Amino acid sequence: MDTLKSEKIRMKLQKSSVGIAGAGGLGSNVAVSLARAGISRLVIVDFDSVEDSNLNRQYYFRDQIDMIKVEALKETIFRIDESIKVEVFNHRLKKDTMDRPFHNVDVIVEALDSADIKTLFIEEVMKKLPNIPVVGCSGVAGYGHSDRITTKKLGKLYMVYDEKAKDSSEDVLMAPRVILMANWQANIVLEILLGEDK
Amino acid sequence: MIKVNGNNVDFIKNETVSQLLKRMKYVFPNVVVKINGDLVKRTDFIDTIVLDKSEVSVIHMISGG
Numbered sequence: 001m002d003t004l005k006s007e008k009i010r011m012k013l014q015k016s017s018v019g020i021a022g023a024g025g026l027g028s029n030v031a032v033s034l035a036r037a038g039i040s041r042l043v044i045v046d047f048d049s050v051e052d053s054n055l056n057r058q059y060y061f062r063d064q065i066d067m068i069k070v071e072a073l074k075e076t077i078f079r080i081d082e083s084i085k086v087e088v089f090n091h092r093l094k095k096d097t098m099d100r101p102f103h104n105v106d107v108i109v110e111a112l113d114s115a116d117i118k119t120l121f122i123e124e125v126m127k128k129l130p131n132i133p134v135v136g137c138s139g140v141a142g143y144g145h146s147d148r149i150t151t152k153k154l155g156k157l158y159m160v161y162d163e164k165a166k167d168s169s170e171d172v173l174m175a176p177r178v179i180l181m182a183n184w185q186a187n188i189v190l191e192i193l194l195g196e197d198k
Numbered sequence: 199m200i201k202v203n204g205n206n207v208d209f210i211k212n213e214t215v216s217q218l219l220k221r222m223k224y225v226f227p228n229v230v231v232k233i234n235g236d237l238v239k240r241t242d243f244i245d246t247i248v249l250d251k252s253e254v255s256v257i258h259m260i261s262g263g
Contacts, residue, residue, distance in 0.1 A: 026263045115228035115259035122230055122259075123239050140262040154232045154255050161257060168262030178262075 010038055016193050017041035017085075019105035021066065021093060021121055023069045024048070024174060026137055027111030028059035029182035030189075035077045037190060041085040041139040041196060042077070044099050046070050047092040050189055099128040107189050107191060110136035111182070115167070126157060133192050135185045139165030143174050151188060158192075160184045202254045209250045215243040218254065226258035 018039050022028045023046035031042055047070045050060045064072040070088035077086050089101050093112070098121050102108050108125060112118045115138075122136055139149075139162030153160040160181050165171070189195070200209050202222055211220075215231055215238055224247065231238045232255045238246050 022263055026262050111263050113261060113263040115226075115261045118259040118261075118263070119228040119230060119240065123237065126237050127239075137263065138257065139260045141260070152255075152257055154230070154257070155235050155237075157230070157232075157237075159230075159257050162260075163258065165260050165262070167260055171262075173262055 002107075012194055013038040013190075014040045016107075016191055017043065017105045018107045019045075019102035020111055021045055021098075021102070021109065022111035022113065023058075023073050024111065024113055025178040026140065026182045026185065027109070027177050028069070028073055030109050030111055030186045031073055031077060032080070033183050033186040034061050034104070034189060035080050035084055037186070039084070039189075041087070041105075042089045043089075043101055043105055044070050044073060045089040045093060047090060047093065057173055057178045071134040093121060095124070098124045102129065102132070105132065107115040107151070107192050108132055108134045109185055110134055111185070113168075122157065126139045130156070132156070135192070136160070137181050137185055138162060140178050140181050141166050141168040141171035141173055143172070143177055146177075146180060149184065151184070157195065158188050160188070200248060200250065200254060203256055203257075212215045213248050215246045215248060218248050219243070219256070222256070224256055224258065228259040230257045230259065231255070 016039050021172055048069050050064045050067050050072050068090050070090050074086045135155045135158045137160040148162045152161045200207050233252050
């Protein structure tokens with residue numbers, strides 16, 4: 001292990017904060033990976049509670065069913081590292097105020113569910129917070145076809161993207177692909193914060 | 199000539215973003231469009247003209263998260 005490199009990374013991530021919009025299959029897995037990586041502050045927004053049907057892909061457990069998702073996720077993150085500052089908002093992101101929770105973060109992760117809300121969120125946040133990079137994801141449904149996934153970079157917008165994937169209403173959502181794409185997003189966040197790994 | 203997602207596409211004078219998306223057969227309702235790096239909101243698609251030599255990027259949003 002390169003201890004000098006790991007110390008440099010630790011110092012940098014200790015000063016970094018990431019906002020996560022949505023704490024479902026993408027958001028919960030992004031949050032846990034970034035917590036393990038050493039991000040010191042996470043801002044997480046979701047309106048939902050944990051349901052039995054979430055457990056096939058989201059980072060929740062049976063004993064958290066009916067808990068508010070952001071509270072359950074905070075609990076899980078503290079089980080990994082008590083020192084992480086986790087700010088949670090248990091509400092639905094609404095048009096015209098979607099940017100509000102994310103003014104003081106270094107990177108924003110779009111981890112929302114419906115295509116319509118994803119588009120609204122990206123439009124609004126990129127307009128109101130033009131200096132903050134946004135890492136979004138489109139096309140998680142199904143299984144297999146890992147090689148179709150790419151990173152599309154449009155200015156400060158990074159999309160983890162499979163343009164051939166079906167809409168989730170016409171397909172299945174399963175842990176391997178959802179978590180793969182969530183961690184793809186988390187990996188891009190690290191690259192943005194730390195610079196390219198050379 | 200313009201570029202759409204990296205591919206050369208004929209330039210049509212006074213063509214709007216909506217018309218271009220239709221011509222490209224991009225029928226998805228939820229798309230993020232950038233022209234030369236600038237985001238074009240969906241509400242502006244019908245009156246934003248695509249100029250010659252523009253680089254257009256279109257990403258469509260697919261539900262699931």
